[in-house]
Amino acid sequence: MAISKYKKLVASLLLTILFFTAIFLPLFRKQILDILEFPFKLFHYIVNDLKALIFFHYNFLENRYLKKQILLLQKRCIQNEEILKENERLRKLLSFRENAKFKLVPAQVIMRNPDSLTSIIIIDKGKVDGIEENFAVITDGALVGRVAEVSKSSSKVVLLDEPQFCVSAIIQRSREYGLICGTLENQLIMRYLDKQADVVVGDTVITAGFTEFFPKGIIIGEVISIEENPGGISLSCRVKPAIDLYKLEEVMVIVK
Amino acid sequence: MKRFFIFFIFIIIQFYLLDSLKIFNIKIDIFFPFLVNIALNYNVGWLIIFAYLVGFLKDLLSIYPLGVNIIGFLLSGYLLYKLSRKFIINLVYLKILIVLAMVFFVGIIKEFLLYLCGYPFNFAIFLKSNLNLGIWTSLLSFLLFRIIDTVL
Numbered sequence: 001m002a003i004s005k006y007k008k009l010v011a012s013l014l015l016t017i018l019f020f021t022a023i024f025l026p027l028f029r030k031q032i033l034d035i036l037e038f039p040f041k042l043f044h045y046i047v048n049d050l051k052a053l054i055f056f057h058y059n060f061l062e063n064r065y066l067k068k069q070i071l072l073l074q075k076r077c078i079q080n081e082e083i084l085k086e087n088e089r090l091r092k093l094l095s096f097r098e099n100a101k102f103k104l105v106p107a108q109v110i111m112r113n114p115d116s117l118t119s120i121i122i123i124d125k126g127k128v129d130g131i132e133e134n135f136a137v138i139t140d141g142a143l144v145g146r147v148a149e150v151s152k153s154s155s156k157v158v159l160l161d162e163p164q165f166c167v168s169a170i171i172q173r174s175r176e177y178g179l180i181c182g183t184l185e186n187q188l189i190m191r192y193l194d195k196q197a198d199v200v201v202g203d204t205v206i207t208a209g210f211t212e213f214f215p216k217g218i219i220i221g222e223v224i225s226i227e228e229n230p231g232g233i234s235l236s237c238r239v240k241p242a243i244d245l246y247k248l249e250e251v252m253v254i255v256k
Numbered sequence: 257m258k259r260f261f262i263f264f265i266f267i268i269i270q271f272y273l274l275d276s277l278k279i280f281n282i283k284i285d286i287f288f289p290f291l292v293n294i295a296l297n298y299n300v301g302w303l304i305i306f307a308y309l310v311g312f313l314k315d316l317l318s319i320y321p322l323g324v325n326i327i328g329f330l331l332s333g334y335l336l337y338k339l340s341r342k343f344i345i346n347l348v349y350l351k352i353l354i355v356l357a358m359v360f361f362v363g364i365i366k367e368f369l370l371y372l373c374g375y376p377f378n379f380a381i382f383l384k385s386n387l388n389l390g391i392w393t394s395l396l397s398f399l400l401f402r403i404i405d406t407v408l
Contacts, residue, residue: 011300018308018330022323025315032316047272113317114270116283117363117385120317148319156319163381164319184385186281246275 030151033122037110037154041124044110102215104138104252105129110154119162119184121145123251126153134213136254142219142242143167143207144251155253159245160220161186168208169220174198177208178237180220186245188221193235199226205239215254259294262407263306266290267313282388288355289397291329293404295336296345307333324369328362335361348401352394359390 052059107123125131127150137144137157145165149156158165161182169180169190176197178190190205203223209216221239229236266286274283287310295303311326318325336358345351363386371377 014304015330015334018304019327022311022315022326022330025312025323025326026321029316036316043268043272047268051276111271111317112275114283114287114314115285116278116281116389117366118318120319122317156317158319163378164375184281184381246278246281 030149033154034152037124040111040122103130103255105131105255107137107155107251107253109248109251116184119145119159119165119182119245120148121157121159121248121251123155123157123253124153125253126151126155128153129253130255131155131253132255135256136207136214136218137251138218138254139243139248139251142221143214144243144245144248146213147253157251160188160241161245167214167220168210169205170208171197171199171223172204172206174203180205180239186241187224188239188241190223190237190239191234193237195228195232195234197235199223199235199237201225213254213256258407259298259302259306262404263290263309279392280388282385282392284393284396285359285389286393286396286400288358288393289351289400290404291333292336292351292354292358292397293401295333296340296351300334300337303333303337304330320370320375321373322369324366325362327369328365331365332358332361348398351401352397355397356390356394359393360386363389 105125107125107129109121110124111122113120123137131147131150133147133150135147137146143160145157145159145162146167147155148158159182160180161184163182163184166179166181168177170177171193174197176193176199178193178197180188180190183189193199201223205220205223207214207216207218207220219242221241223237224240225238227236227238270286274286277284291303291307291310294306307329308326311323311329314325314329315323336354339345339354345354363382367377367382
């Protein structure tokens with residue numbers, strides 16, 4: 001009887017300690033992540049190499065496709081350079097204020113959150129690389145998310161489709177404003193569009209640049225459906241992200 | 257030792273391999289059937305260790321202000337252990353139902369704690385994501401229970 005009571009006491013004490021560690025975990029999470037960064041990276045590279053070996057035919061096809069893309073983009077680059085120069089000249093003529101210059105820090109995705117109830121990735125760049133909280137993260141010119149937590153040499157990035165993520169956005173064609181939020185379904189929802197807003201399926205959505213860390217004009221995605229809100233005051237539209245958020249490997253952090 | 261090795265394999269699968277095997281954008285959580293199996297077949301000590309480790313790993317990669325997953329997994333694991341002491345659960349169908357219930361229970365605890373911390377609660381997203389996760393995880397549990405039973 002005494003032993004049973006003793007066991008119960010030890011069990012309840014253990015449970016209390018575990019609950020307390022749960023409460024205080026966020027305080028030392030960054031330090032633990034810094035320690036675990038090496039094994040995370042190691043497993044990431046091993047698994048990636050194994051995947052590359054097993055799915056080598058995908059890489060072959062991708063390589064062929066990318067070579068075609070390079071040729072196409074080289075042509076486009078030359079055209080864009082001309083447009084850029086013309087734009088600069090016109091800006092000077094109109095005495096526009098120059099856009100703030102941003103620096104891009106390339107980073108590799110070393111880890112993903114293990115479930116689909118949150119949408120977070122971990123990248124291999126942190127405080128030492130000049131990354132701070134709330135910095136925007138992009139890839140291929142499209143928005144990926146924002147930095148949520150920074151430790152010494154790694155950072156957590158909240159992806160676009162996480163419900164906690166919201167960013168002001170505009171429809172590129174008609175310049176209608178709205179707020180983009182995540183839905184956890186590889187789809188986003190653009191809220192608070194005016195009832196009379198000029199939006200059609202296929203419109204491109206870009207960042208509005210209202211917030212300090214998100215420059216204007218980063219592509220977010222494409223409108224795939226439009227719906228009227230229950231009150232009938234505003235419109236909402238579903239937006240498909242421009243990039244596949246589940247296949248991210250390299251990203252860029254926009255550092256001011 | 258064997259249990260820890262299996263757990264390690266499960267971590268590798270869950271963290272690195274299941275990204276490429278998503279069904280309707282849902283990444284199945286293989287830790288749920290693993291914990292159900294531990295709760296039904298082993299003593300409470302093992303259950304607490306594994307429930308804590310699962311919650312700890314998930315919270316390590318989250319951005320929440322509390323260890324919500326640790327609390328969720330520990331509580332649900334303990335309830336499950338109590339349930340298994342009252343009833344004999346041998347049928348696979350029952351185990352699968354328990355997996356579904358556990359997904360929802362952990363989800364409810366998590367959302368409740370986050371709501372207390374000031375996070376907004378969206379019922380539609382909660383229901384949709386947990387239902388999807390629960391259904392797909394329970395369906396896959398058929399296979400996972402067989403594997404775990406054979407190995408452990």
